[in-house]
Amino acid sequence: MTDLTINGAPHSVDVPAETPLLWVLRDVLGMTGTKFGCGIAQCGACTVHLEGVAVRSCQLAVGDVGTQAITTIEGIGATPEGTKIQKAWLDLEVIQCGYCQPGQIMSAAALLAANPAPDDADIDAAMAGNLCRCGTYVRIREGIKHAARS
Structure with missing residues (x-):
């Protein structure tokens, strides 16, 4: 067990x-x-x-x-960073197909917890291991910036 x-x-x-x-x-x-x-x-x-x-x-x-x-993604909304990311994703309509988004949101929330004011290089480095087949990388970056400002 x-x-x-x-x-x-x-x-x-x-x-x-x-x-x-x-x-x-x-x-x-x-x-x-x-x-x-x-x-x-x-x-x-x-x-x-x-x-x-x-x-x-x-x-x-x-x-x-x-x-x-x-x-997990089911529990990330209970964290301050997770709440900010989820709201930003909805506000900016980041999601396209959505399959990769749980992983994107989890990586973005970890980034904001470690660095509440990331710049583009910080975002790119933290998110580099998350692939999006729909190519929503620009919206993901903007979502993270939006969450950081909130």
Whole structure:
């Protein structure tokens, strides 16, 4: 049995320690907001926070999480940065197809938590690992700036 704290709530899961956190979230716990993209930690669709740091859940073994708190897209609205990002995304209509957006939002919220006033270079560096097939990068950058100003 592995004990996890996800979005502030305790969860116990009976899975092998090497099971990727992504599959525990989606298949075991039914938290399907975190998306599967590439499976090799290159696209960012599976981004969650581990103690506030953006990580790729597809390559993070659940056994390596330990007692660290996990925040998913389902819980990011309970954080100040997450609330700002979600509002900015809606205000500026950042989303196109939306598939990558949970990962984009998670990375953007981690950026704002670490740097409340990022410039373009900071944004580009923090978001570089998040791919968007629709090419909404300009809107994503503007959404982050909008959230930072709010």
